[in-house]
Amino acid sequence: MSEGTLYDKVWENHRVTTLPNGQDQLFVGLHLIHEVTSPQAFGMLKERDMEVAYPELTHATVDHIVPTADQSRPFSDDAAEEMMRELEENVREAGIEFDDPTTGDQGIVHVIGPEQGITQPGKTIVCGDSHTSTHGAFGALAFGIGTSQIRDVLATGCVAMDKKDVRKIEVTGELGEHVTAKDVILTIIRRLGTEGGVGYVYEYAGEAIEALGMEGRMSICNMSIEGGARAGYVNPDETTYEWLRDTDAFADDPERFAELKPYWESIRSDADAEYDDVVTIDGSAIEPMVTWGTTPGQGVGISEPIPEPESLPEGKQETARRAQEHMRVEPGDTMAGYDVDVAFLGSCTNARLADLRDAATVVKGRQVDDSVRAMVVPGSQRVKAAAEAEGLDELFREAGFEWRGAGCSMCLGMNEDQLQGDEACASSSNRNFVGRQGSKDGRTVLMSPRMVAAAAVTGEVTDVRDLPTREVEV
Amino acid sequence: MTDGPAETVESVAGTAIPVRGNDIDTDQIIPARFMKVVTFDGLGEYAFFDQRFDDEDNQKEHPFNEERFQGANVLVVNQNFGCGSSREHAPQALQRWGIDAIVGESFAEIFAGNCLAMGIPTVTADTETVRALQDYVDKYPDTEVTVDVAAEQVHYDEQTVEVVVDDGQRMALVEGIWDTTALMKSNSDAVAETAASLPYVDSE
Numbered sequence: 001m002s003e004g005t006l007y008d009k010v011w012e013n014h015r016v017t018t019l020p021n022g023q024d025q026l027f028v029g030l031h032l033i034h035e036v037t038s039p040q041a042f043g044m045l046k047e048r049d050m051e052v053a054y055p056e057l058t059h060a061t062v063d064h065i066v067p068t069a070d071q072s073r074p075f076s077d078d079a080a081e082e083m084m085r086e087l088e089e090n091v092r093e094a095g096i097e098f099d100d101p102t103t104g105d106q107g108i109v110h111v112i113g114p115e116q117g118i119t120q121p122g123k124t125i126v127c128g129d130s131h132t133s134t135h136g137a138f139g140a141l142a143f144g145i146g147t148s149q150i151r152d153v154l155a156t157g158c159v160a161m162d163k164k165d166v167r168k169i170e171v172t173g174e175l176g177e178h179v180t181a182k183d184v185i186l187t188i189i190r191r192l193g194t195e196g197g198v199g200y201v202y203e204y205a206g207e208a209i210e211a212l213g214m215e216g217r218m219s220i221c222n223m224s225i226e227g228g229a230r231a232g233y234v235n236p237d238e239t240t241y242e243w244l245r246d247t248d249a250f251a252d253d254p255e256r257f258a259e260l261k262p263y264w265e266s267i268r269s270d271a272d273a274e275y276d277d278v279v280t281i282d283g284s285a286i287e288p289m290v291t292w293g294t295t296p297g298q299g300v301g302i303s304e305p306i307p308e309p310e311s312l313p314e315g316k317q318e319t320a321r322r323a324q325e326h327m328r329v330e331p332g333d334t335m336a337g338y339d340v341d342v343a344f345l346g347s348c349t350n351a352r353l354a355d356l357r358d359a360a361t362v363v364k365g366r367q368v369d370d371s372v373r374a375m376v377v378p379g380s381q382r383v384k385a386a387a388e389a390e391g392l393d394e395l396f397r398e399a400g401f402e403w404r405g406a407g408c409s410m411c412l413g414m415n416e417d418q419l420q421g422d423e424a425c426a427s428s429s430n431r432n433f434v435g436r437q438g439s440k441d442g443r444t445v446l447m448s449p450r451m452v453a454a455a456a457v458t459g460e461v462t463d464v465r466d467l468p469t470r471e472v473e474v
Numbered sequence: 475m476t477d478g479p480a481e482t483v484e485s486v487a488g489t490a491i492p493v494r495g496n497d498i499d500t501d502q503i504i505p506a507r508f509m510k511v512v513t514f515d516g517l518g519e520y521a522f523f524d525q526r527f528d529d530e531d532n533q534k535e536h537p538f539n540e541e542r543f544q545g546a547n548v549l550v551v552n553q554n555f556g557c558g559s560s561r562e563h564a565p566q567a568l569q570r571w572g573i574d575a576i577v578g579e580s581f582a583e584i585f586a587g588n589c590l591a592m593g594i595p596t597v598t599a600d601t602e603t604v605r606a607l608q609d610y611v612d613k614y615p616d617t618e619v620t621v622d623v624a625a626e627q628v629h630y631d632e633q634t635v636e637v638v639v640d641d642g643q644r645m646a647l648v649e650g651i652w653d654t655t656a657l658m659k660s661n662s663d664a665v666a667e668t669a670a671s672l673p674y675v676d677s678e
Contacts, residue, residue, distance in 0.1 A: 148591030
């Protein structure tokens, strides 16, 4: 078992007791809720005549079903409107803070927590959403939970969990030009597999991780679950503290910052911490990555050939054959030149200000290809406003992108932003599962925001390194 | 099943249905468009919907459509079943379709946790054992299959195979202590103490 890691320390600090079923009861420092997975939990709570135990540690937003074109009420989709009303009623009754679209603070749950500074090192953070692992970028212990567990947290302020093993993933060296955090995590998942992380929490470390900004660290932790790991984290450092200093939580309260910093420092993994497993990846060897299949583990470097199914481990061959048929790709080819119909720049993985700026350097001075429907869906209303203040909206619009409101949007197609028929989408999101983007024949190619931008302007999957980029003045 | 006092789940008996393939994700088990609901009621009919129906709602080839598997309550799957999102809608849809236990090569973590919270055992066995069971019930769909959680065995016809049930899961199901809300609610004083010990929690 691991010892002296951030995971061990945060776990121990939050452990209330060991339950008769052998699980540990962990106190939850921040419970984030949204409209899709919480209504049934509130329903269960009412049936048992229980109240929300810690409303002040609970924070709500609306993201999955919210329209990104016209957010005026009532929403045009009746089902979406009903879910919104249910959430409004639940948070009002319980006294939970809710960032609805009228506040200017609404956005994807994994974007708003970090931007408001309620995501902090050394907290336990849960949400009924598998991408809750995102918050681990700050050195929080953050994981997705199901609806019955949401009921647990609402009723008790705690979650029952088994302790996992810790795998340290050390990404050494310096990332190449145009190689981003997204390419790092797609490489990790390809190498360790979509189920390689089951039973583990991932600690991301090494020069290449330390050199990343918070947005990049969030992209990596976000997709931990795509590698099977329920949580992933990066030890907090100066980069983390810099981000936190400017957030709502601390901008006007430097004393609070000074008060908490020793705690944040104390939960960092010790230099001599013991891990259950250590994996080293050469960051300098990573190139821009794209997926060729229908799981996030089915990725290749942009210049590499799509693998022959027979060359893969036996258990992965059939999935690969079916994926190649669905995607209409041939082993031996590269993904470069694969025609795309839609370019989606959004999602909790890659829709923060830094992601939009990144894509803008590629888009500037170019036009979206005639064959492509391209959209930018900022991760939050604040990201949108900040981007507009820099003129990014104009840059994207002039290039032919749609500039939309904040939400999960085409990452999972629960609002009207969906692929049609067998459209192929260059997407900065996290899942390329069949049907994920709203059409069961749709074809998703996962990639970084820069690569999405490159695909949007060329109409096909393109190595962004072949396109000269331009400075965007901000 | 998710509410009220916990029952014990020592074993589940019935007929079985095989759904083959690795990495069957929660978007396949229940497409996101069916999650625009505020209760879990009625989700059963949408289980594996896009695998079962084409664009014109015509039935496609899928075990969940086959007459011979109707009424089955033991689902037999392969590797990494339930990967992807945390949506409890996935096991809720399966349970409402009729599934009470799942035998597989491996499960995604959040999915297995959701199943446990609903009292659905997720037991594992090696590839060969699982495939043999899938082949057998494919051939003889009326076979009575018993998933014995307590003994970590699956019985079908004259055969008994060893399976693995995670220790915590086995204890929770067999002793009827999988309702963690009730378990944790009784510790509220200790919870308040833990909260007070954390520097970031404002104590009143």
